[in-house]
Amino acid sequence: MSSAAGISRSVHEAVTRRLAGADQRYTHLRRVLVETLAAAGRPLTIPEIVASAPELPQSSAYRNMTALIDLGVVRRVAGADDHGRFELAEELSSHHHHIVCATCGKVEDVHPSPKLERALGEAARAVAEEQGYEVTEHQLDLLGLCPACRE
Amino acid sequence: MSSAAGISRSVHEAVTRRLAGADQRYTHLRRVLVETLAAAGRPLTIPEIVASAPELPQSSAYRNMTALIDLGVVRRVAGADDHGRFELAEELSSHHHHIVCATCGKVEDVHPSPKLERALGEAARAVAEEQGYEVTEHQLDLLGLCPACRE
DNA sequence: AACGGAATGATAATCACTCTCATTCTGGTC
DNA sequence: GACCAGAATGAGAGTGATTATCATTCCGTT
The missing domain is CATH 1.10.10.10 (Winged helix-like DNA-binding domain superfamily/Winged helix DNA-binding domain)
Incomplete structure (x- = not known):
């Protein structure tokens, strides 16, 4: 790095x-x-x-x-x-997603596993095409508690 | 309905x-x-x-x-x-995701299949927990062109 | 060195959104 | 059915992030 x-x-x-x-x-x-x-x-x-x-x-x-x-x-x-x-x-x-802490609002990057990414890409395309869209990007946002706010 | x-x-x-x-x-x-x-x-x-x-x-x-x-x-x-x-x-x-038209900005709902949803939820949780987060929600945003803007 | 377009930065303006507050409404109580 | 307390209303002022303005400065080119 x-x-x-x-x-x-x-x-x-x-x-x-x-x-x-x-x-x-x-x-x-x-x-x-x-x-x-x-x-x-x-x-x-x-x-x-x-x-x-x-x-x-x-x-x-x-x-x-x-x-x-x-x-x-x-x-x-x-x-x-x-x-x-x-x-x-x-x-x-690099391609990544975000996780947002519901308490303090901080946003961090999440780097997806190939498994997750595969599921995302395929399903996104399938579902979107049912509605006539042409999908160019996808973004997954997770909401949760960061380590500091979990305590 | x-x-x-x-x-x-x-x-x-x-x-x-x-x-x-x-x-x-x-x-x-x-x-x-x-x-x-x-x-x-x-x-x-x-x-x-x-x-x-x-x-x-x-x-x-x-x-x-x-x-x-x-x-x-x-x-x-x-x-x-x-x-x-x-x-x-x-x-x-009901649980759903969003697809956003990059051109006109419109946001529509996308209802995922149970299969996708299961894969998504599990994989997302696994990835996020590696960073010490506790995930409570997830939201998938697709970006693309709506039928009207594709023309 | 001079010229022209781009960049700068202090300030004013904008715009979505929130707060204030005097007035009005509501739902229970006697 | 009038009364009271608390909730809701709505017009307007206020807030705070973001954007536009504009005179000045910088940079690359000739």
């Missing part, structure tokens, strides 16, 4: 490519956002990001996060509280 | 019971909310509800929806846009 500072080169390359395609620049602030999200391993809120990178003004954080979302580099995740949470798109990290 | 106006008696009875337990009343407005959600078959936004029941002021809609959520009668569903969507709790309807 790469260190927090050493996010795999391919992520930065992919982001650079996409930004270039839209005549935009991979600035320091955007790099900080991507590094932070990549290092977190779970979806982060804007306050969390700004707290961990004080040189990043809130307005710039929101604006650049929106830019990255528009490019498909970042995905917005709805949580339990009224803060949006952000994570790198799956194609830049 | 019951007609839109004739939601199964048991739903109203259950809601009445819960409200009574909290010394609250099953007023006309609350009945309208429950009827509307039960008749919809998909999660609705507050603007949608208010539009279909103009006698219902926005502030009352929000306040009563919150009351119903606190009682566990209604569940809030996070959608793609910045409007919350609301549906009856699963114990008052």
Whole structure:
């Protein structure tokens, strides 16, 4: 596993490519956002990001996060509280699901077993096609209690 | 299946019971909310509800929806846009998942087969417990194109 | 070095949602 | 059938996350 500072080169390359395609620049602030999200391993809120990178003004954080979302580099995740949470798109990290703590609202990644993933993919396709949809993605959200809140 | 106006008696009875337990009343407005959600078959936004029941002021809609959520009668569903969507709790309807149209944002219910549901529940629990979580609910969200948007 | 478009960041504005509070309703009680 | 207490109502103010504004600064290109 790469260190927090050493996010795999391919992520930065992919982001650079996409930004270039839209005549935009991979600035320091955007790099900080991507590094932070990549290092977190779970979806982060804007306050969390700004707290961990004080040189990043809130307005710039929101604006650049929106830019990255528009490019498909970042995905917005709805949580339990009224803060949006952000994570790198799956194609830049890895396919995963989320588990939300019903008590404290924290969101963590869950990496599915091949068995789960197989069941999910097949059944999702079957059920959805009954309703005439073309399914492109799936997302499983688990709700429960995190280790800290179980006590 | 019951007609839109004739939601199964048991739903109203259950809601009445819960409200009574909290010394609250099953007023006309609350009945309208429950009827509307039960008749919809998909999660609705507050603007949608208010539009279909103009006698219902926005502030009352929000306040009563919150009351119903606190009682566990209604569940809030996070959608793609910045409007919350609301549906009856699963114990008052039936366990189901959602499929979201990536283009128009519409959310519809998906009713899984028992076989899928069993596989899903077990596998999800197993994976989550590896991280020390205690899982109480699961929710599958499919993303795709609805029949209208496929054209 | 100069130009043009993009990025920045402090601030104002927006928008979904919640709170406030004076008034009205309801359901029991005598 | 009037009375009382607590619940509900609804118009409007308030809150807080997110977005738009805009003058200034930065960066790449010529």
